[in-house]
Amino acid sequence: MSAALPQNPSRRSVLKGIGMAALAAGPLSACAFGSSDTPATGGATGEKSTTNPFGVVANAPLEVVIFKGGLGDAYATEVHEPLYKKAFPQAEIKHVPTQQIAQTLQPRFAGGNVPDMIANSGSDMMDNGALQGEGQLLDLTALYDAPAIGGSGSVRDSLLPGSVEAGFIAGKPYMMKYIYTVYGLWYDSALFAKNSWAPPTTFAEFDTLLGKIKAAGIAPYAYAGKNAAYYQYWMIAVTAAQIGGNQVLIDMDNLKEGVWTSDPVRQAAEAWASIGKKYLDPSFEGLTHTEVQTSQNQGKVGFYPSGSWLENEQKEQTPAGFQYALAPTPSVGSSDKLPYGAVRAAAGESYIVPSKAKNSAGGLEYLRVMLSKEGARGFTEKTGIITVVKGAADGLKLSPGTQSSNEALKKAGDNIITYNLFEDWYKEFETDLRSKTNALMFGRSSAEQFCKDVQAKADAIKADSSITKQSRTS
Structure with a gap:
């Protein structure tokens, strides 16, 4: 399809939100973004079980794009990716760190070659609302309904109140908000x-x-x-x-x-x-x-x-x-x-799974790893930041800044500004x-x-x- 073809109005909303720097890269082709009736998941899936609720194919490659800003990316390379690799040792993980999320991913969305999980954050973040409106984001309801790793109950049950709702777009959780x-x-x-x-x-x-x-x-x-x-x-x-x-x-x-x-x-x-x-x-x-x-x-x-x-x-x-x-x-x-x-x-910092990812099941599993107590505790150890996972940081020695913010939170009581x-x-x-x-x-x-x-x-x-x-x- 030709890049000279006009953009329809709904695609224009995505182009507005994808980031001004990214737009400077040039026009997208008319087939760059799919319609709202995009299939719910992308890529092949294997047999589902309580330990593999999304049916991840054991040897399917996984690509993870991480915003390397205030949180760095060691939490991904030294905690979450090794935990995923432990569960699926045959899977090759491609790690892409960047501070330019929109610039990095705009041409990839245009070409239909999206990663499996994205930490969408920073001053060059993509417009999650526009992406969801175009059918580009996976509904994460299945993630929250899945069994929690290393615990009892669902992932949803293991999280602090309001964590799931913080990622809502159009009444459903299309973003996983991770840090508190x-x-x-x-x-x-x-x-x-x-x-x-x-x-x-x-x-x-x-x-x-x-x-x-x-x-x-x-x-x-x-x-x-x-x-x-x-x-x-x-x-x-x-x-x-x-x-x-x-x-x-x-x-x-x-x-x-x-x-x-x-x-x-x-x-x-x-x-x-x-x-x-x-x-x-x-x-x-x-x-x-x-x-x-x-x-x-x-x-x-x-x-x-x-x-x-x-x-x-x-x-x-x-x-x-x-x-x-x-x-x-x-x-x-x-x-x-x-x-x-x-x-x-x-709950802040958005993590998303593109609906057209080659291994969206792996993207969901990666988020489930992040929301495990082991994954969340490792994140806090690497970043000093508390996650939305209940009790994951219990017993950890906190830094002065984290201790101060936690004390402010306790003193605030119910007076929380959302x-x-x-x-x-x-x-x-x-x-x-x-x-x-x-x-x-x-x-x-x-x-x-x-x-x-x-x-x-x-x-x-x-x-x-x-x-x-x-x-x-x-």
Whole structure:
């Protein structure tokens, strides 16, 4: 089929979400993506049993693509892949590490030669919602209904509450969310103790403390505008949820009319724009996340917004004596619906199995290995990050950052702010939100204009019939 043939509207939604860098590679052929009536599984299957519930062919090759970012890829090469190989010693495993998921896989989806399992993450992640809408993702219900490896009951029974639902698209689990992440403001507790600085509980205290940090010759607050502006819009969204309740984030995900121009979001944008105006060095807009994070390790940055993968991502750059710690987002005012100490926490990091994979049964089995206690415990040992598998990390000595995030999670109790799923559902919107966040934080847009512009984009996504709409209730 010719690459010059026009794209139909539903395929356009995939092309929007596959990543701007990937689109630069050129147009896809008209047969690049299948229709929604794609077969449920790909490749040959063998005899099914309780130990081989998906019927993996013992000598079938398995290809695994891993996003090599904050989590690295040793958890795959030294834990999960060896466990899979132990079960299927005749299987050849091809390991593909990359930080450019969309760029790497776009031509492969175009050519119909997809891998068997993908860790779809990072700034160049693919649009899971668009892929699902095109029939490109395997429904993982069978995974969760399968027997848990090394335990009793199903895989579903072995997971923390909400883990399966975190991967829902169109009411079914098309993504396996693996790590349990806590988000907030990260700092060096040793540096803070040396200077008698304490994490702030309100934005007024935040402002005062940032002034003291600035006076000490340290950049008070920083995020990487070049490739991680989403770290900052997370903070704006969390503050909005603190002010107006978690329903604000649900409304964002559901593209509810007027949510981005509502009082909670406007107040959150105003609070963070003030921080940006007073304390954010303009040079950070041109830096990557690793550059800013390394500056923090060098004692040049006070607070940095991120998730609990940060400590592991920076372990090679972290000097002795640096002690990662997490602070919850400060409260804006006494009328906030959620108290100080509320944190955003959820199952995160998407792992997917393409429906047209040559060995989709192997892809499912690989995920089952990941969700075994042995696989999950090994992951935590390699990354320092807790998974969604109940009790898998019991008895492990945790790093300072992981210990801090776990303590914050315990203190939060029921005051948990749930994940923004529009990142998985509407990649075009998410990409646009990054640029608008930079404009707000680096002084090119007012809070009012930011809210107006983001709402306009959300409305445009909602009105675009080529984009499959998703929703959640909690």
